[in-house]
Amino acid sequence: MADQTLDYHTLATLRREHPAWRLLAADHAPLIVSVLNRHFVQPNVRTFAREDLIGRVDDDLFHLRDQLGADAFPRSAAQYLDEWAADDKGWLRKYYVPGTDDPHYDITPATEKVIDWLTQLQIRHFVGTESRVLTVFELLRQMTQGTEHNPDARVADLERRKVEIESQITRIRDGQLLLMEPTQVKERFLQMAATARSILSDFRDVEQNFRDLDRTVRERIATSDEARGVLLDAIFNDRDQIENSDQGRSFRAFWDFLMSAGRQEELSSLLRAVMALEAVQSLSPDPRLMRIHFDWLEAGEVAQRTVARLSQQLRRYLDDQTILENRRILQLIRQVEQGALAIREGFPNGPPMEIDEPAPAVNLPFERPLFARAFKIGLSDAPVLLGSEDISAQALFEQIYVDKNRLAGNVRRGLQTRDQVSLVEILHEYPLEQGLAELVAYLSLAAEDRNAVIDDEHAQTIAWSDEVGTSRRATLPLVIFLRATISS
Amino acid sequence: MIPVENQLSLMLITLMKGVTYRDDDPALWQSLLGLQARVYDHVAVLGLELVLDEAEGYAYLRQRLTNAETTNGVADHELPRLVPRRQLGFGVSLLLALLRKKLTESDVKSGESRLIISREEIVELLRLFVPDSTNEARTIDRLDSHIAQAAELGFLRALHGSSDQYEVRRILKAFVDAQWLHSFDERLAEYRTRADARD
Numbered sequence: 001m002a003d004q005t006l007d008y009h010t011l012a013t014l015r016r017e018h019p020a021w022r023l024l025a026a027d028h029a030p031l032i033v034s035v036l037n038r039h040f041v042q043p044n045v046r047t048f049a050r051e052d053l054i055g056r057v058d059d060d061l062f063h064l065r066d067q068l069g070a071d072a073f074p075r076s077a078a079q080y081l082d083e084w085a086a087d088d089k090g091w092l093r094k095y096y097v098p099g100t101d102d103p104h105y106d107i108t109p110a111t112e113k114v115i116d117w118l119t120q121l122q123i124r125h126f127v128g129t130e131s132r133v134l135t136v137f138e139l140l141r142q143m144t145q146g147t148e149h150n151p152d153a154r155v156a157d158l159e160r161r162k163v164e165i166e167s168q169i170t171r172i173r174d175g176q177l178l179l180m181e182p183t184q185v186k187e188r189f190l191q192m193a194a195t196a197r198s199i200l201s202d203f204r205d206v207e208q209n210f211r212d213l214d215r216t217v218r219e220r221i222a223t224s225d226e227a228r229g230v231l232l233d234a235i236f237n238d239r240d241q242i243e244n245s246d247q248g249r250s251f252r253a254f255w256d257f258l259m260s261a262g263r264q265e266e267l268s269s270l271l272r273a274v275m276a277l278e279a280v281q282s283l284s285p286d287p288r289l290m291r292i293h294f295d296w297l298e299a300g301e302v303a304q305r306t307v308a309r310l311s312q313q314l315r316r317y318l319d320d321q322t323i324l325e326n327r328r329i330l331q332l333i334r335q336v337e338q339g340a341l342a343i344r345e346g347f348p349n350g351p352p353m354e355i356d357e358p359a360p361a362v363n364l365p366f367e368r369p370l371f372a373r374a375f376k377i378g379l380s381d382a383p384v385l386l387g388s389e390d391i392s393a394q395a396l397f398e399q400i401y402v403d404k405n406r407l408a409g410n411v412r413r414g415l416q417t418r419d420q421v422s423l424v425e426i427l428h429e430y431p432l433e434q435g436l437a438e439l440v441a442y443l444s445l446a447a448e449d450r451n452a453v454i455d456d457e458h459a460q461t462i463a464w465s466d467e468v469g470t471s472r473r474a475t476l477p478l479v480i481f482l483r484a485t486i487s488s
Numbered sequence: 489m490i491p492v493e494n495q496l497s498l499m500l501i502t503l504m505k506g507v508t509y510r511d512d513d514p515a516l517w518q519s520l521l522g523l524q525a526r527v528y529d530h531v532a533v534l535g536l537e538l539v540l541d542e543a544e545g546y547a548y549l550r551q552r553l554t555n556a557e558t559t560n561g562v563a564d565h566e567l568p569r570l571v572p573r574r575q576l577g578f579g580v581s582l583l584l585a586l587l588r589k590k591l592t593e594s595d596v597k598s599g600e601s602r603l604i605i606s607r608e609e610i611v612e613l614l615r616l617f618v619p620d621s622t623n624e625a626r627t628i629d630r631l632d633s634h635i636a637q638a639a640e641l642g643f644l645r646a647l648h649g650s651s652d653q654y655e656v657r658r659i660l661k662a663f664v665d666a667q668w669l670h671s672f673d674e675r676l677a678e679y680r681t682r683a684d685a686r687d
Contacts, residue, residue: 211598343680349578351581351675354575355584358549358642
């Protein structure tokens with residue numbers, strides 16, 4: 001706590017150098033924050049490939065220019081990304097991952113802090129005090145009891161709590177069921193939501209801390225002048241420097257807690273139950289809170305993989321051989337540099353060297369592909385004109401030609417032996433050949449025919465298989481064709 | 489998975505053609521780990537030796553040191569070399585030494601990043617050793633040819649999609665090692681004494 005001074009000079013430096021303050025003070029802050037929030041924070045995404053991110057930011061810029069004018073934000077998405085990832089800004093982290101040459105980006109913890117802070121500025125809720133003061137008490141109690149050496153004192157405290165609980169049980173049995181007031185519920189909900197959100201937004205910080213720890217240890221080794229024995233003892237007493245740091249322990253405890261059996265289900269059901277409470281509903285809570293524990297898992301997994309990877313690599317780096325070898329290498333290179341500088345005539349003169357190739361010489365002259373002329377795409381320069389011909393578009397509508405006369409013939413033949421025949425019966429004798437189009441043609445026949453009845457109250461289902469073999473079914477109103485009577 | 493009968497063949501052929509990296513083909517790497525001993529024995533017949541660095545994630549074949557080279561005196565039956573030896577000009581040699589330094593320095597900062605360096609940064613590395621000359625263009629051309637040669641040897645790799653970004657491959661550590669640097673240092677000292685003696 002003591003290292004947070006707010007004297008003038010510290011603040012002046014902080015404003016210049018802390019990326020979070022720089023972001024707040026930047027001219028394009030609304031652009032930067034809105035874009036980065038949209039792609040990273042909102043969907044809880046931890047990494048983007050460069051090409052992918054450029055495409056999205058390009059989209060955003062396009063829409064903004066639509067609204068603000070074509071010369072708003074004149075640079076390209078790629079240029080903005082490079083600027084935001086530069087050392088003097090520090091709002092994006094650019095890195096390479098194995099397996100691809102496309103660099104990847106993630107926002108820095110500083111950017112996340114800014115986004116979080118700006119989100120909080122807009123939240124308009126009452127300021128809860130009761131639940132928070134209770135939390136303070138609870139934490140203090142945990143700390144004192146957890147560090148109490150005297151077993152009698154511990155037992156005494158537990159006995160006291162037992163008495164309290166028992167009296168609560170008695171009261172409930174007597175019918176005194178004390179329920180929480182809506183205000184109390186709301187207050188606790190707001191505190192829970194704020195804490196849950198801040199856990200999520202702190203993960204990047206956690207990862208950065210791991211990376212910083214890794215770097216510190218490596219630098220110590222590299223720059224240490226200590227006698228070999230002393231240095232190695234200090235480091236090797238703890239090979240797991242990262243995992244055993246405060247950050248490492250706390251994170252591991254969090255992870256173990258979250259991953260223990262049944263925890264996910266418990267959190268899910270608790271969140272569901274809480275979100276359904278009336279008092280909570282009245283606050284119009286962000287529905288994303290329902291799945292906050294899944295968001296924790298996703299973010300936590302990334303952090304977990306980072307810490308595992310860093311620890312493994314650090315253990316290798318701390319290997320006896322590696323340390324000594326690296327030192328010797330650097331020393332030799334220093335000597336080489338001095339030698340090269342001291343050569344009177346200077347570059348490019350100097351002694352030659354030899355080196356082995358990384359594989360035996362295997363000559364494969366026929367493995368080289370024959371020359372193939374590059375495929376040239378011929379582009380026509382002719383201007384594209386609007387066509388103005390008046391061609392009948394009837395051809396488009398005649399792709400499936402259903403002969404209504406044929407269908408009418410089917411109906412007539414069906415009515416030869418009966419006074420009335422339903423569509424289903426007709427289709428039994430003359431199955432659909434042209435699928436839905438034919439069915440619709442029958443309906444249109446029925447609609448035009450005075451002697452046909454379409455009964456909406458009853459439905460028929462007709463099934464057929466189309467030309468590729470997919471079976472289809474249609475439900476339509478009952479259609480009955482009647483024989484024309486003499487007097488109609 | 490590669491069929492078992494073909495695995496050994498595939499391994500040997502791949503290694504004969506160049507360095508095998510874990511990151512380029514994890515499945516192949518796994519096979520290699522399993523077949524190490526057999527590959528080792530197989531290439532020994534050809535006077536070659538398998539070098540496999542699990543930590544760094546690369547494997548390659550090198551010329552096996554015959555008894556004649558390791559022990560002074562008794563000249564054993566020497567096999568002809570299969571692995572060629574390349575001559576490097578001073579410029580390229582110096583570049584390789586400086587890239588090796590960069591690699592070690594980047595390991596100080598973090599173990600997980602690949603070392604990506606731009607052409608400008610390479611030029612900056614060498615700038616200290618290039619005397620101020622009036623012919624800037626020729627210096628740049630020369631540096632370009634050094635970069636090309638380093639790439640040919642497999643120590644630099646141009647990134648796809650970028651004309652001036654290179655990855656410094658970790659295989660450099662295996663070739664520009666303490667022994668090589670020591671040799672370089674000695675030759676520089678010799679060169680200086682001769683140059684001094686001339687004047």
